[in-house]
Amino acid sequence: MAARWPAAAAILIVALQLMPVHRSNPPATADLSAPPEISSMLRDACYDCHSNHTRWPWYSAIAPVSWIVYRDVAEGRRRLxxxxxxxxxxxxxxxxxxxxxxxxxxxxxxxxxxxxxxxxPRARLDPAQRRIIARWAATQAQGAGR
Ligand code: HEC
Incomplete structure (x- = not known):
């Protein structure tokens, strides 16, 4: 009986791959424009989940990791x-x-x-980089809608 478990697990993993996950990048027509230093940090650290320019990693094709990555991107895009x-x-x-x-x-x-x-590793912003982004965002927020 116990010897069957690995086979059952293998079949389950293969079966999981049959559930479709839509890894799409919808057209991006209206991207944020920011100074190059800011945009490049945001692209490195945020765009995979918060833009339509997601770089889908190879492991995002394999269930169940694909579901976690998909959920992050869908939820991330929905919020920001x-x-x-x-x-x-x-x-x-x-x-x-x-x-x-x-x-x-x-x-x-x-x-x-x-x-x-x-x-x-490129998403690991150091404290100075975090301050630069935060200062930029706070300044932009003040300018918005006044
Ligand atoms: C791995 C995916 C991922 C990355 C990369 C990522 N985020 Fe998020 N972000 C999420 C998810 C998922 C949520 C919603 C759930 C939560 O708040 O944890 C979120 C929520 C947010 C929110 C809150 C929006 C709201 O309406 O509540 C902001 C702001 C945000 N992220 C900014 C950023 C910034 C700025 C970066 C880059 C420095 C970044 N995120 C990188 C996944 C990500």
Whole structure:
């Protein structure tokens, strides 16, 4: 009986691969425009989950990791999508709220999430870089809708 477990596990893992996960990148028409230093940090540290320019890693094709990555990207894009920036900017309250959240979470070291930083060295922003992003976001927030 016990000898059957590895076979059962192997079949289960193969079966999991049959469940479709849609790893899509919708068209990006309205990306945030920021000074190059800022955009390059945001691209390295945030765009995989918060834009339509996700670089889907190879392991994101393999269940169950694919479900976790998919959930992060779907939830990340829903909350904050740098590729929808035009829509945010057309509503000053929204732009101000998003920018304030960016400043707060980046300075607190809560974004990008720790497990993402563990896998992506370029997403590990040092304290000086975090301050630069937070200062930029806070300044932009003040400018929005006044
Ligand atoms: C691995 C995917 C991932 C990366 C990379 C990532 N985030 Fe997030 N982010 C999420 C998820 C998922 C949520 C929503 C759930 C939560 O708050 O934990 C979120 C929430 C947020 C929110 C809150 C939005 C709201 O409406 O509540 C902000 C702001 C944010 N992230 C900014 C950033 C910034 C700035 C970076 C880069 C420095 C970044 N994130 C990197 C996945 C990510």
């Amino acid at each position: 999508n740098f590729s929808d920036w035009d829509a945010y900017a057309s509503d000053p309250g929204t732009a101000r709220r998003k920018l304030t959240q960016i400043a707060d979470l980046v300075i607190a070291g809560k974004m990008a999430p720790w497990y993402y930083r563990a896998l992506h």
